[in-house]
Amino acid sequence: xxxxxxxxxxxxxxxxxxxxxxxxxxxxxxxxxxxxxxxxxxxxxxxxxxxxxxxxxxxxxxxxxxxxxxxxxxxxxxxxxxxxxxxxxxxxxxxxxxxxxx
Amino acid sequence: xxxxxxxxxxxxxxxxxxxxxxxxxxxxxxxxxxxxxxxxxxxxxxxxxxxxxxxxxxxxxxxxxxxxxxxxxxxxxxxxxxxxxxxxxxxxxxxxxxxxxxxxxxxxxxxxxxxxxxxxxxxxxxxxxxxxxxxxxxxxxxxxxxxxxxxxxxxxxxxxxxxxxxxxxxxxxxxxxxxxxxxxxxxxxxxxxxxxxxxxxxxxxxxxxxxxxxxxxxxxxxxxx
Numbered sequence: 580x581x582x583x584x585x586x587x588x589x590x591x592x593x594x595x596x597x598x599x600x601x602x603x604x605x606x607x608x609x610x611x612x613x614x615x616x617x618x619x620x621x622x623x624x625x626x627x628x629x630x631x632x633x634x635x636x637x638x639x640x641x642x643x644x645x646x647x648x649x650x651x652x653x654x655x656x657x658x659x660x661x662x663x664x665x666x667x668x669x670x671x672x673x674x675x676x677x678x679x680x681x
Numbered sequence: 682x683x684x685x686x687x688x689x690x691x692x693x694x695x696x697x698x699x700x701x702x703x704x705x706x707x708x709x710x711x712x713x714x715x716x717x718x719x720x721x722x723x724x725x726x727x728x729x730x731x732x733x734x735x736x737x738x739x740x741x742x743x744x745x746x747x748x749x750x751x752x753x754x755x756x757x758x759x760x761x762x763x764x765x766x767x768x769x770x771x772x773x774x775x776x777x778x779x780x781x782x783x784x785x786x787x788x789x790x791x792x793x794x795x796x797x798x799x800x801x802x803x804x805x806x807x808x809x810x811x812x813x814x815x816x817x818x819x820x821x822x823x824x825x826x827x828x829x830x831x832x833x834x835x836x837x838x839x840x841x842x843x844x845x846x847x848x849x850x851x852x853x854x855x856x857x858x859x860x861x862x863x864x865x866x867x868x869x870x871x872x873x874x875x876x877x878x879x880x881x882x883x884x885x886x887x888x889x890x891x892x893x894x895x896x897x898x899x900x901x902x903x904x905x906x
Contacts, residue, residue: 589785592832594785596786596788596790596856597786646739646742648743650775650782650783651779651783651830677834
């Protein structure tokens with residue numbers, strides 16, 4: 580079993596009022612020097628079977644169609660190995676696997 | 682023959698019974714549709730009501746989009762059936778890509794609940810033919826995530842093609858780009874807006890009866906077509 584982590588963030592040009600509210604609260608709590616906060620979502624997917632190209636292509640697809648709304652959000656996918664090591668999955672591998680499937 | 686207009690109930694829908702009542706007052710026959718049932722029961726049009734479908738988990742409307750009933754709604758909407766999305770229904774239409782853009786959290790972070798003045802910018806859609814272009818109406822507005830956003834090119838396109846159907850007057854209550862309260866698709870059969878016309882159809886319960894025109898527009902259009 581391996582874990583795949585999908586991070587979803589609002590695109591830079593989309594206003595993030597929640598992040599701004601967090602940022603504005605920081606000085607009040609005594610935390611100085613934080614100029615900006617953006618808030619996002621993290622999904623941890625426990626994958627049955629091998630995390631191979633096919634599995635990652637499916638996860639890219641589910642991230643793109645469901646976990647993120649790509650009109651307003653960007654997402655990244657990375658694999659977390661059992662020993663804790665992380666392996667980023669470049670977005671290009673999605674396009675490549677799509678090409679292979681077509 | 683009366684016009685049959687379906688109203689979908691998702692888990693977490695709130696305004697489905699008000700939508701059905703508005704259809705009845707407008708002279709149509711409301712038909713209750715269930716989110717797990719793909720069958721649209723031969724309705725002539727569909728309303729996606731307000732509320733918090735599937736608890737608004739993930740994103741507003743994101744899970745409702747994948748419900749069985751939406752498969753049929755998307756298919757029929759693409760074939761020209763009139764579809765109106767109100768508030769959460771608007772969010773579902775954007776998530777389904779029947780309408781462009783997305784709804785984000787209100788810029789001031791507060792839930793807003795007020796009687797909202799709007800200007801009707803397009804009186805040629807299936808849901809606005811009983812209004813006049815430029816007419817000002819007042820209907821309730823209540824949302825926490827009603828800020829309409831889209832990229833500049835999409836916004837320019839919507840403006841150029843006359844697809845901004847409603848604009849907020851007096852105040853922009855949620856940070857919507859270009860004061861946009863509602864939009865339509867290219868064909869004019871799919872309309873989505875954040876304000877709630879179904880709550881303004883009777884003097885007893887609404888601030889006005891300005892919302893009735895949505896439902897009489899659809900009933901008339903379908904009787905004559």
